[in-house]
Amino acid sequence: MAALSMKGWQRPEMRFRKWGALRRVITTRRLVSTFGSQPRSNNKDIKIPILERLNSGDVLVGDGGMTYALEKRGYVTAAQWTPEAVVEHPEAVRQLHREFAMSGADVLQAFVFNGTDDRLNRYRTGETKLKCEEVNKAGCELVTEVAKEFGCYVGFNVSTTAAYEMEMGKKKVQEEFERQLKAFDGFECDILIAEYISSVEEAVWAVEVLKQRNLPIAVTLSISHLGDFNDVTPEECGKRLKEAGADIIGTNCRFAPIDTLDAAIMMKNGIQETGMSSHYVCQPNGWELECKNKHGHSEEPECPYAMESKTITRWDAQEFARRAYEAGIRYIGGCCGMEPYHIRAIAEELREERGRLPLNSRGVNGSALRDHPLESMRKKANKEFWMNLKKRR
Ligand SMILES: [Zn+2]
Secondary structure: OOOOOOOHHHOHHHOOOOHHHHHHHHHHHHHHHHHOOOOOOOOOOOOOOHHHHHHOOOOEEEOOOHHHHHHHOOOOOOOOOOOOHHHHOHHHHHHHHHHHHHOOOOEEEOOOOOOOOOOOOOOOOHHHOOOHHHHHHHHHHHHHHHHHHHOOEEEEEEEOOHHHHOOOOHHHHHHHHHHHHHOOOOOOOOEEEEEEEOOHHHHHHHHHHHHHHOOOEEEEEOOEOOEOOOOOOHHHHHHHHHHHOOOEEEEEOOOOHHHHHHHHHHHHHHHHHOOOOOEEEEEOOOEOOOOOOOOHHHHOOOOOOOHHHHEOOHHHHHHHHHHHHHOOOOEEOOOOOOOHHHHHHHHHHOHHHHOOOOOOOOOOOOHHHOOOOOHHHHOOOOHHHHHHHHHHO
16 A cells, blocks of 8 residues: 655644643544544554554554454354455444544454355355355455545454364465455455464464565464463464564454463563564453463353453553553554454553544543532542552452
């Protein structure tokens, strides 16, 4: 995609430290979104390549979990977790992409997870069957449209293959990755993301295929500190992915933010121990989970229909963002269970580092309560109150 030259995030007027300045920024944005024909973009003028942004020390915010969010809204079938909604309810998918963009996401991922012929239509019969090509084309069109509107980066993603699960060998697995990639032909993207892979062996095979497209490659393993499904340690996983040629390395899904982050840090340590360097990513689930085994949230009794009680708060998301940033992770987002308001909390927490607030920010750290008529509410207009509340749970 074309790289534009203006570095909007460096503009002095976008820098702020005091609430007064914050309030002016927010007020202006409210007026723009109320009266302007187009919502104002965080990134419209700064579409420089992702790796250049990371090389310069910028922090990028990812989006959240499309599949679980759309299941809760009634557009995805639990257990099947396939993306037919891009064809059947494009307005719902478009709106969720928009919500993530307005919440501060710099990278929007196409909603094509599980969009392969063998996984689509598992519970369908007759004329309603949809094909991989049609579904992926629609998913690419939708994300491209919204990314253009908000100046976000477009990520196309591939994920773990049935061929690897069935131990069909490297050739078959790589053919499956090729098929997933082929679905994106004709569309432009800024980054390829291999995600939700639980064995580094399969992830390395994915990188070998993805590298042929000459685009930045992010790889996220769905692992905790327990290591991958073949008992390879996170440190060794990181090292192997770096050697394979991945540009951005880390973790996503399956586990709570703290466990997903721990594994990403261990991968980083493994890479650094060998004297190499990399960029790092962490996109955890939005649930509080005990790390009991390598399967993560799927093994919870509440999964998938009663996960609400495990949902993290926006304050948990802020805390995660801060910890990830301090650990040197510079691509920070979410996966299943992370809703737009969690992503907004991440972007708000990193507002000084990023030099801007999300478009739909309505005051940070509870500040919107400062003018409330009730004193009991005004007392909550600070971060300490909410962080202490969290500790009391
Ligand atoms: Zn997920």
